Amino acid sequence: MQYTNPIVKGFYPDPSICRVNEDYYIVTSSFGYYPGVPIFHSKDLVNWKKIGYCLSRESQLPLFQSHEFPKRLVGKTGIYAPTLRYHNGRFYMVTTNQAHYRNFVVWAEKPxxxxxxxxxLEWGGIDPSLLFxxxxxxxxxxTSAGHGEPEGIYQAxxxxxxxxLVSARKLIWEGxxxxxxxxxxxxxxxxxxxxVIxxxxxxxxxxxxxxxSNHPYGPFECCPHNPVLSHRNTNLPVQATGHxxxxxAHDGSWWAVCLGVRPTGYPYHHNLGRETFLVPVMWSEDGxxxxxxxGRIHLAMEAPSFFHGYVEMPVRRDRYDFDSGTLGNEWNSIRNSMEGICSLKDRPGWLALYGTEFGLDDLEAKAFVGRRQQDLICRVTTLMDFSPMKEGEExxxxxxxxxxSHYDIAVTGTNGKRLVMFRRRIGSLWKIEREDEIVSDSIILSIRADETDYRFTYTLPGGEEIEIGKGGIFYLSTEVAGGYTGVxxxxxxxxxxxxxQYPAYFDYFDYQID
Structure with missing residues (x-):
């Protein structure tokens, strides 16, 4: 039986895995999104379910900007490359918070x-990992902590x-x-x-x-078959494989998780971010x-012996009605802004967002609640109820x-008029491409994505769907926009x-695979 890669789709990079008996857990990087370090569970290495976050309190994950730390784009700050390990009944997650230049560890009895x-931790550099x-x-x-340290892998x-530290920091391998x-x-x-690096x-x-090596500090013997995994200089549908x-596994087989991307077009570009892939590992006669x-990964590969099929067929539609008292695990804010800017109680069954002075272009926390794009071809739709009361509310x-780097469809108040607009922001350039005057507070907003474009539409009560603009995915790709995240x-x-003065209300959010 075969499984399909990636096993965790969308922006879930730098995966780290551990096993406890017949249960498997993965954590990934989250950068400037909050909560941080999503954690997944599986019984078969193929079906994965997000069960929460390791960092769900601001005290665990401060992402605020201050005069002490330079302001960075959301995709270049926050959590870099966590490692998950289990020892003596306790889970340990160690990682780097680049927003404040520090490495730290948290632990839990339950994942x-x-x-x-x-x-x-008394430790510099990034990408910390633990061996018990x-x-x-x-x-x-x-890694190297800079400040004159040569590049390479350090250990203590x-x-x-x-x-x-209870021993000196030592360079053990330069790669x-x-x-x-x-x-x-x-x-x-x-x-x-x-x-493994x-x-x-x-x-x-x-x-x-x-x-x-025979010793944890080396000297280390380089594998004669290096690199043991790489898709460089190939035209395979998966690229940038590594980490x-x-x-x-509990049946004795060996596996690895790694990151990779699914690029489109020429030259290559990708907008979903770095995703999590599963790869079987064998051992040569010389160990x-x-x-x-x-050294190659395919989109379809032979599954573990204990994989008995997908628990569910691929979900074609995710519907969020905001009927519960809390947001689900799919949702994130940018930096530490979840509390205070959104409410599920103001109007039962609706998500209320209270706009702050900061907008999508600002590097501060903002009124934003979003989920990852996980499929190249998909559509999202929301019903919004919003009446701008002041000039510039949006x-x-x-x-x-x-x-x-973002494309927006929004309702705003300008010169006493209520407008629905489409705007593109690409680097230092931005432009409102179109504005249509409307009179209704209620409006359905939609984004349809394919392998080349995002298309933006709106629908007024009793009316037909109107396309207001589009933008190429190329300009929202990592290759153009930079950073380490996805859309x-x-x-x-x-x-x-x-x-x-008054919030914007969202009745539902649909994510549909077309």
Whole structure:
């Protein structure tokens, strides 16, 4: 039986995996979105369900901007490359918060939480990982911290009760010569220590390389088959494969999760972000891991022996009616703005968004609630009830890559008129492409995506659907917009310099695979 890659679609990069008996868990990067570090559960490595977040309180994940830290786009700040491990009945998640330049660890007795407050670690660089060795020692691995340190993978013994190092920080491997050696994971397999890292940058030259040693500090022997995973210089439908984490399944087989992208067009560009892929791992006679099909991943591959089929057929439609008292796990805000800017109680069955002075272009927290685009061809629709009371008040629906790259359909008040508009923001350029005057408070807004364009439409009560504009996906791709995230479909509100007087209400949100 075969499974289909990616196993977790959309912007879910830098996956890390651990097994507890016959249960499997994955965490991924979340950058400037909140809550942070989504965690997934599976029984078969193929069917995955998001069960929560490791960082769901602002005290765990401060993403605010201040004079101490430079302002960054949402796709370049926040959480980089978490690692998930399980030891003696406790889950540990270690990661980097680039918003405040610190590495930290949190822990929980159950994967769905509650997770502890962060313990800040005496450790620089990014991409920290942990190994709980058989002798009770705990090793932390990571990248160069800069400040004159050569590039490479660094390691030390650490005390997770205090966050302090108990041995000197040591450079253990410089990789094979590819740029940006990062994403290290150290494993003890038998009597050997295997070091798996990423090289080449998280782009089209991305790759996985391996070394091994008799000692956790080396010297490390370079695998003669490196890179053990890379799609560089190929025309395969999956590209930029790398940043892998190994796991031995309960049936004795070996697997890895890694990131990759599904680009379109020529030259290649991708807008869904880096996604999570599953790859089988075999072992050569001389004890080296062989990833996938001789270092290649396919969209369809032979499944684990304990995979008995998909739990559900691929969902064609996700409907959110906002009838419960809390938002589901699909939803995120930008930075720490979920509380106070949205309510599910003001009007039962509706999501209320209270616009602040900050809009989609601003690098501060804003009134935004969105979910990832996970499919190249899809459509999102929402029914909004909004009456702008002040000049410049605005609310609507956005295809959002970052603060410099987004397309918006919104209702706004201008010169005493109520307008529905379509706007494109591309880098330093922005333009309102079209404005139509309307009189109704109620309006259906929709975005339809395909492999080339986003198309924006609106429908007034009793009226026909009207297309108001479109924008190419190329300009919302990582290759153009930059950063490390993917496109979100979001509901938003802003006073464009002033706080809202009354909220914008959203009755439902449909995500449909066309």
């Amino acid at each position: 769905e939480g509650p997770w502890s407050e962060p313990l800040v 060795d058989d002798d009770g020692k705990v090793y932390i691995s990571g 013994e650490i005390d997770l009760e205090t966050g302090k 094979t010569g590819g740029p940006y050696p990062e994403g290290p994971h150290l494993y003890r397999i038998g009597n050997l220590y295997y070091l 990423a090289e080449g940058g998280t782009e089209y030259g991305h790759m996985v390389t391996v070394a091994r 892998a984490d190994l796991v031995q 080296w891991p062989v990833f996938g099909d001789q 609310a609507g629906l956005t295809a959002f890559m970052n603060e410099n 979100y479909f979001g509901m938003y509100a802003t006073g464009n310099g002033k706080d809202f």
